[in-house]
Each structure stands twice: as structure tokens, then as C-alpha cells.
Amino acid sequence: MRLLLAFIAVPLIEIGLFIQVGDYIGLWPTLTIVLLTAIIGTSLVRSQGIRAVAKLQDSFLTMQNPVEPLAHGAMILFAGALLLTPGFFTDFIGVLLLFPQFRSFVMRQLRSRIKMNKFNFNKSDKHHADDVIDGSFNDVTPRDNPSGWTKD
Numbered sequence: 001m002r003l004l005l006a007f008i009a010v011p012l013i014e015i016g017l018f019i020q021v022g023d024y025i026g027l028w029p030t031l032t033i034v035l036l037t038a039i040i041g042t043s044l045v046r047s048q049g050i051r052a053v054a055k056l057q058d059s060f061l062t063m064q065n066p067v068e069p070l071a072h073g074a075m076i077l078f079a080g081a082l083l084l085t086p087g088f089f090t091d092f093i094g095v096l097l098l099f100p101q102f103r104s105f106v107m108r109q110l111r112s113r114i115k116m117n118k119f120n121f122n123k124s125d126k127h128h129a130d131d132v133i134d135g136s137f138n139d140v141t142p143r144d145n146p147s148g149w150t151k152d
Helices: 002-025 027-061 067-084 088-097 100-113
Strands: none
Touching: 002 027, 002 088, 027 067, 027 088, 067 088, 067 100, 088 100
């Protein structure tokens, strides 16, 4: 039900804001602002997304819990979608999601509503370069009658 209300409320808010802002500053400045927020937002999302992927990879390499970097990356991706959507309200929410402090606030709110039963990260499973892997092989010698697909 909440999702349905969001799908109804957000376009109505956007239409109302377009009318108000367009009436105050005019059509072309309003469209220019919408276009500029999409361009600037895309570049900000790209730079923050690269940093989020690096933090996620670092959490995997150090065998730490990847939930927070993964959630930050998902929120940055969502911010990009909001910034590309024409409108002032969605741009405002998208810009808010680009701030790490706001993303941390959202994470705290989500943690209070989500119950996780168990999370286990076994640090003893790390592999090193000097590990030995046992294996076996079969020697396959070429036949006397080749199939004709390859020539010697």
C-alpha cells in the first residue's frame, strides 16, 4: 500500500513543483535546472560509485562484513536513478543520498527495522600463495589416426 501511495504522491509533488518553479523563474530556466541536475548528478554518482565499489572490494579482501559498503553502493545507484528522473523532489532526495552522512542515517533506520538471524564470516578459510592443492591427471597421448581436424 505504501508503494502505491509513493507512485501516486511523487508525480503529483513533481507536477506541483514544476508549476510553482516554472511560474516563478520561467520555462527555460526550469528546464535548464532539471537538465543540469541530471548531468551533474550523473558525474557525482559515477565518482561516488567508483569509491563504493573500491570499499566493497576492500571489505572482501580483508574478510570484513560487506553489508554496509554494499548498501551504500545500492543507495548511490538509487540516487543516480532519482537524479536522472526529471523533477525537483526526486533530485532533492537523490542529492541527499549522495551525502555519506545521510546514507549512514538511512542505514541506521533500516537496521532498526531489519532483523538478521545470523551472519558468519570464517576468517580461517583464507588461502595463501603457498597452499598446496592435490590433484590427479590422465595422460592423453595423440592417436595414430588423427581425425583430420588438425594437422601436424
